[in-house]
Amino acid sequence: MRDETMVARQGVQALEQAFARAREEGRAALITYLTMGYPKPEAALELVPALEAGGADIVELGVPFSDPVADGPAIQRASYLALQAGMTPARCLAQVARLREAGVRVPLLLMGYYNPIFHYGERAYVRDCRQAGADGLIVPDLPPEEADELMDACRQEGLALVFLAAPTTGPERLREIAGRSTGFLYVLSRLGTTGAERRFDMEELRRRLAEVRRASPIPVAVGFGVSTPEQARALVGLADGIIVGSAVVERAVDGAAALREYVAGLRAALRQ
Amino acid sequence: MRKVDIDQLPDARGYFGPYGGRFVPETLIAPLQELEEAYRQVKEDGAFWEEYRALLHDYVGRPTPVTYARRLTEACGGARIWLKREDLAHTGAHKINNALGQALLAKRMGKTRLIAETGAGQHGVAVATAAALLGLECTIYMGSEDMRRQQPNVLRMRLLGAEVRPVDAGSRTLKDAINEALRDWSFHLQDTHYLLGSALGPHPYPRLVRDFQRVIGEEARAQMLEQAGRLPDVLVACVGGGSNAIGLFHAFLQDPVEMVGVEAGGADIASGRHAARFADPQRGRVGILHGVKTYVLQDAHGQILNTHSISAGLDYPAVGPEHALLHDIGRVRYTHVGDDEALAAFRALARLEGILPALESAHALAEAMRLAAARPAEHIILVNLSGRGDKDLDTVTQALQEELGA
Numbered sequence A: 001m002r003d004e005t006m007v008a009r010q011g012v013q014a015l016e017q018a019f020a021r022a023r024e025e026g027r028a029a030l031i032t033y034l035t036m037g038y039p040k041p042e043a044a045l046e047l048v049p050a051l052e053a054g055g056a057d058i059v060e061l062g063v064p065f066s067d068p069v070a071d072g073p074a075i076q077r078a079s080y081l082a083l084q085a086g087m088t089p090a091r092c093l094a095q096v097a098r099l100r101e102a103g104v105r106v107p108l109l110l111m112g113y114y115n116p117i118f119h120y121g122e123r124a125y126v127r128d129c130r131q132a133g134a135d136g137l138i139v140p141d142l143p144p145e146e147a148d149e150l151m152d153a154c155r156q157e158g159l160a161l162v163f164l165a166a167p168t169t170g171p172e173r174l175r176e177i178a179g180r181s182t183g184f185l186y187v188l189s190r191l192g193t194t195g196a197e198r199r200f201d202m203e204e205l206r207r208r209l210a211e212v213r214r215a216s217p218i219p220v221a222v223g224f225g226v227s228t229p230e231q232a233r234a235l236v237g238l239a240d241g242i243i244v245g246s247a248v249v250e251r252a253v254d255g256a257a258a259l260r261e262y263v264a265g266l267r268a269a270l271r272q
Numbered sequence B: 001m002r003k004v005d006i007d008q009l010p011d012a013r014g015y016f017g018p019y020g021g022r023f024v025p026e027t028l029i030a031p032l033q034e035l036e037e038a039y040r041q042v043k044e045d046g047a048f049w050e051e052y053r054a055l056l057h058d059y060v061g062r063p064t065p066v067t068y069a070r071r072l073t074e075a076c077g078g079a080r081i082w083l084k085r086e087d088l089a090h091t092g093a094h095k096i097n098n099a100l101g102q103a104l105l106a107k108r109m110g111k112t113r114l115i116a117e118t119g120a121g122q123h124g125v126a127v128a129t130a131a132a133l134l135g136l137e138c139t140i141y142m143g144s145e146d147m148r149r150q151q152p153n154v155l156r157m158r159l160l161g162a163e164v165r166p167v168d169a170g171s172r173t174l175k176d177a178i179n180e181a182l183r184d185w186s187f188h189l190q191d192t193h194y195l196l197g198s199a200l201g202p203h204p205y206p207r208l209v210r211d212f213q214r215v216i217g218e219e220a221r222a223q224m225l226e227q228a229g230r231l232p233d234v235l236v237a238c239v240g241g242g243s244n245a246i247g248l249f250h251a252f253l254q255d256p257v258e259m260v261g262v263e264a265g266g267a268d269i270a271s272g273r274h275a276a277r278f279a280d281p282q283r284g285r286v287g288i289l290h291g292v293k294t295y296v297l298q299d300a301h302g303q304i305l306n307t308h309s310i311s312a313g314l315d316y317p318a319v320g321p322e323h324a325l326l327h328d329i330g331r332v333r334y335t336h337v338g339d340d341e342a343l344a345a346f347r348a349l350a351r352l353e354g355i356l357p358a359l360e361s362a363h364a365l366a367e368a369m370r371l372a373a374a375r376p377a378e379h380i381i382l383v384n385l386s387g388r389g390d391k392d393l394d395t396v397t398q399a400l401q402e403e404l405g406a
Helices: A012-024 A043-052 A071-083 A087-099 A114-120 A122-132 A150-158 A171-180 A202-215 A230-235 A246-254 A256-269 B027-041 B046-061 B070-075 B095-108 B122-132 B144-149 B151-159 B173-186 B204-211 B215-227 B243-252 B321-328 B339-353 B358-375 B390-399
Strands: A029-033 A058-063 A108-112 A136-138 A160-162 A183-188 A222-223 A243-244 B066-068 B078-085 B113-118 B139-143 B163-167 B190-195 B234-238 B258-269 B271-277 B284-289 B294-296 B333-338 B381-385
Touching: A012 A029, A029 A043, A029 A071, A029 A222, A029 A246, A029 A256, A043 A058, A043 A087, A043 A246, A043 A256, A058 A071, A058 A087, A058 B163, A071 A246, A087 A108, A087 A114, A087 A122, A087 A136, A087 B173, A087 B321, A108 A160, A114 A122, A114 B284, A122 A150, A150 A160, A183 A202, A202 A222, A230 A243, A230 A256, A230 B046, A243 B046, B027 B095, B027 B173, B046 B095, B066 B215, B070 B078, B070 B339, B070 B358, B078 B215, B078 B358, B095 B113, B095 B122, B095 B204, B095 B243, B113 B122, B113 B173, B122 B139, B122 B151, B139 B144, B139 B173, B144 B151, B144 B163, B151 B163, B151 B390, B163 B173, B204 B215, B204 B243, B204 B321, B215 B243, B234 B243, B234 B358, B243 B258, B243 B381, B258 B321, B258 B339, B258 B358, B258 B381, B294 B321, B333 B339, B333 B358, B339 B358, B339 B390, B358 B381, B358 B390
Parallel strands: A029 A058, A029 A243, A058 A108, A108 A136, A136 A160, A183 A222, A222 A243, B078 B381, B113 B139, B113 B190, B139 B163, B234 B258, B234 B381, B258 B333
Antiparallel strands: B066 B078, B258 B271, B284 B294
């Protein structure tokens, strides 16, 4: 399915390529999320290829943390069980490396809270992410004003550091965040925590995305509360990418084949 | 030791030296900025502080007295022990000082609902009380394990009109209650103020809580000068997040007064069954929890550890950032007291002075008793008796079952 003539790149460029490819195909990019280590320690090794085969353009891999304050019940539970089963940041990186060895080419973003990264050592973590074959990081509890060290490390290693914009983010701050984010900007569709059970206000989001467009040319992906092909379709033309997280995590127990089918359904909905 | 002008801290980014800051999801940045701005405005507003002080005086019953503990002093056989009686404040603990201050601020901000976490239940009761007094809605998050061991406070909160929501995640204690309160807040920013109960969390909370608790030390300083004729030699306070301790210490920071913060030693340090961030360098390392960079009990992979203490109010893996700085510069000495020693101090105060202390405060008391025995009779040790022990009767009864014939 991929354009084999394109040189495989890593980091910011791999993400840019993913968005460019989707744009060329006249659709939004599909970004799906999985919590690593759920429902079993090595689940990602089967599920990530399924996401890729189903048509995900980018995959976010959740590095589980004990206190995920930005997450709703589905990801909280998955994180808890993954930790109980012995998942660690180092094991997550080892699995990323195995996915690459197995030929997975979809850009991989590690999404994880700040404390384990700080504990690992920011520069060492980013270096090991690159060596494992990851393309970037999302750190939901690290706002740009506290992120100098991590931004610098990512810049050095050529990895993306994706920042988030919330409905509460004012215009000035929005410009600043968009300016610092690399790869794309993660725009939250609504207030609150992750989860498919809470919907967002489409009109509000439409206004919001127009504001983001005025602030920066960076690709924009919308997440939080997106779970159905209908919702995904409604966002086509407004966003460069849509992010589906909790709904994928909830289906992780159904196995690789079911997940692939679900993702393919979302992907089909993104055609204009 | 270099003298630190700590009155100037935190800095504009909310840092006390290397500790503090604001590590929260983007959604919470704006409400924290709004809170910071609202506080900046009332800081210079005489009418706000007048209203606050009037409530402390007429409603809370401040100033709370200082009491010379004569029989306890005799039993220890050394330095004189004085108690700052926060247990006599309305609702039975120092928590009400901060709850009323922030509730007034929330009202000024036009908020109609308060949410809060609680461990021992004292902060939850204080917030429920402030909400009832000021006509605000109130939701309290409490770990289900804490609800079990602090049942009387759960009933009190409900009687005061608050909804108490059990938190079943993680260790089912204070840490998990804070997670859930932060999540609630991220959905309901417009009408809700998150009334954080200790001197921790993201900027501006550590400063806000300290400023509203500073009254403890201001009163105590004046009272000691008047009643004992001089400043105490040593201050002792327990440190969970650290609000009662910072409240007592702050007014004395520029004085030649020793200060001791007492963490929960739990069962023992080696096993990890404790909540002593400074006492266990293997687990207590600088990290980030609940929006703030400080000492945090964590495992080898940066996962936050479950803590243990007989006192729910000290059962928390992080310490307030100002304490982290005071620790590093050596201005305050931090030590720890285990479950058993705290229980012994609880009993001693009950039998010798007719006061049932909160189990949290009993940790400070135990350290004061150790110190008193080692110090000369002319020394004065002032202990912050941060709360009363009625809420702990079940826990204490269980722990002392044989002796009490229960």
